[in-house]
């Protein structure tokens with residue numbers, strides 16, 4: 001939507017040919033954005049080669065844990081000098097790799113041709129063209145500037161950053177903290193508790209980022225604090241809503257069934273915790289989310305354990 005509004009021709013790949021036909025004919029994506037008329041510059045196709053052909057930017061926005069398999073199939077079709085742009089906010093299970101690391105590995109492209117677009121960008125609000133900002137990150141500032149120019153519109157304000165590590169971590173960990181805040185919400189806890197989780201969640205994210213060589217300032221920006229606030233306060237957030245349902249007492253299976261779209265934090269909480277352990281960084285909120293979501297620990301028990309952990313001096 002943003003790229004089309006910024007003047008780009010957009011070729012949208014989907015798995016189902018019949019949905020692609022419906023989008024081209026009706027100018028609406030009934031499954032994901034019902035009621036939103038898509039710009040004429042967007043055409044849908046079920047043929048990845050057609051979608052990838054001649055693309056200046058190849059935007060990758062599938063659920064994180066499906067990236068490796070999908071990109072392996074698409075790699076031979078990529079345009080020779082295309083810049084691969086990740087909107088995905090997850091950490092790969094098993095490898096604990098960030099999305100840009102998976103992209104450079106699977107597509108065999110240098111980091112200078114991999115960019116990340118992230119920030120407080122709840123899809124339904126973007127589709128409604130409500131004012132928003134984002135970070136476009138690439139190790140090569142000129143590539144970040146090219147992407148910035150390609151996606152700036154009167155309602156969408158991209159800022160450039162060369163700290164890809166920090167921007168990706170901010171986007172991935174905020175989904176885990178969003179689950180935690182949702183769980184607190186579902187348990188009926190108030191704004192003090194949620195503000196504490198947001199603040200200490202940002203501290204946890206920043207500690208991990210510093211250990212991985214990120215710029216600490218990234219986490220007080222749109223990719224960190226900005227996305228954390230949007231996710232932890234919006235009912236549009238799948239991670240927040242997923243957590244709320246768990247906090248209300250729904251089982252994991254019931255919650256998964258009720259969540260029609262991707263809640264990245266459900267899988268990424270384990271790979272984020274793995275990443276923390278690989279870097280010797282304590283991630284207490286992430287650990288608590290894993291215990292609730294994957295080990296079946298009752299939220300009230302997990303909360304009591306979290307609150308009884310030794311409180312270290314408040315530092316990043």
Ligand SMILES: NC(=O)C1=CN([C@@H]2O[C@H](COP(=O)(O)OP(=O)(O)OC[C@H]3O[C@@H](n4cnc5c(N)ncnc54)[C@H](O)[C@@H]3O)[C@@H](O)[C@H]2O)C=CC1
Nearest residue numbers: 061062063064066087088089090121122123124261262264
């Ligand atoms: N929805 C949002 O508000 C935002 C989402 N993102 C990120 O975008 C990424 C994709 O998530 P969403 O688009 O929200 O998820 P989604 O649940 O809406 O699905 C995204 C698309 O991927 C397709 N898909 C699902 N499984 C697939 C597979 N195995 N292979 C190929 N395609 C598959 C779906 O059919 C759908 O078209 C996530 O990493 C998310 O964090 C980033 C910013 C905002």
Ligand SMILES: O=C(CO)COP(=O)(O)O
Nearest residue numbers: 119120121122237238239
């Ligand atoms: O990343 C997002 C907003 O920036 C979307 O959040 P959810 O994946 O929690 O819906």
